[in-house]
Amino acid sequence: MLEIEGLRKRYGGTVALDGCTFTVAPKRLVGLLGPNGAGKTTLMRCLLGLVVPDGGEVRWLGAPLDGDRGRRFGYMPEERGLYPSMRVAEQVRYFAMLSGLPSAAAAEATTGVLHRVGASDLSERRVEELSHGNQQRIQLAVALVHDPEILVLDEPFAGLDPLGVDQFGALLLDLAADGTTVLFSSHQLDLVQHLCQDIVTIDRGRVVLAGELEQLQRATAHRRVTVVFAEPSTTAWTTGLPNITVERADDRHVQLRLEADSDPDHVLRAARTAGSVLRFDYEPPSLEELFREAVGR
Known part of the structure; x- marks a missing residue:
């Protein structure tokens, strides 16, 4: 269980997070929603340890998250975070080693994760040669290669065609079913409704709606x-x-x-x-x- 308790963050006179509190359960897809400027990006950066909150706490399995977040988290940014001229397998292996895997284990993990995201045939291609959808696959492979416990995705479906959305959505459902805690942000509300069991909606740095989608609808x-x-x-x-x-x-x-x-x-x-x-x-x-x-x- 990932618990976010009372997170606060201010940038000068701007309040980005104002007591943000919710939980993310394992084996669930959780949609993180909110208008532009609501605080979603700041929240994700706090989870990843990229931003230090002014107050509050992030807990994993009941204990505060320590500094070894890179091993626990997989992160897929909205903007592409890949090296365009590197070959796919070389790139995924490089990120695996950055996550702490030794060379031989990184190579083995790269082969496995490329197969899992359906990109084994792309291993010797350069990223710049790939379609947008295949680049998304490689970005996800980078986020998964070190077998993280928690997966945080920022607008993972942006720019995908309907077939790409279906394939990517099915993969996320499989990951959640296998026990990965998955939290992703999206402005595509119809897609979130189709995929997610739980939702968290943030506005002006506060959680204004959270819980199981069906229960929220019934209420x-x-x-x-x-x-x-x-x-x-x-x-x-x-x-x-x-x-x-x-x-x-x-x-x-x-x-x-x-x-x-x-x-x-x-x-x-x-x-x-x-x-x-x-x-x-x-x-x-x-x-x-x-x-x-x-x-x-």
Whole structure:
């Protein structure tokens, strides 16, 4: 268990972290969310020991993290941290040795991690010759080559095509299932909702929403209903329905906001008075809605 307790950091008059507190459990993918400038980068740098917080503590397995963080953490920065002209295997092996592995162990670990990220056939290629997606694979290989206990990724899906996103996401799920503690930041909320069991949302240096995504959705006071009609219709059928707001509508689609105690069967019966219903979806709020409510804008 990775525990972040009351982290504070100020840069002059700017408060970057203001008592940031949450936990990251093993075998879970945890999405770190927040608007630009919320404090996510400062938080990650504190976890990695690159920034010393003004207060608070980071604990791993119940004990404060010591100075040997490089062996415990794997880090994948948003900006590319690779040497463009180096060959892939040489580069991964170099970073393995920087992490403390002796030469022979570094070579063995390099072979294994390139196979794991699906990049064995790229070992003799130069990084500058690779596509963006394959460069992401090598960046992840560098983060994993020393077999870290905790993996911190900053916008790992940025710039990937849909196939690359699927492959990268599957790999992260496998890593978490094998016991690696995985925390990644992303602005792609639909992707976070698809992959992550837990989320942490930071705004102005404070945690404003944290926990298991399904529980957070169940705890909200409203639901969404989307109705699709076979033929053009109006929203007149919604008049008089209690605790319901029309959020969006065109001639065949209507999106409603319902309070949690509203009866969806009552809404469906009313919709059928207006025409043939092709689709009726009753859902909790999306992660994007939770995010917008949590940050208040």
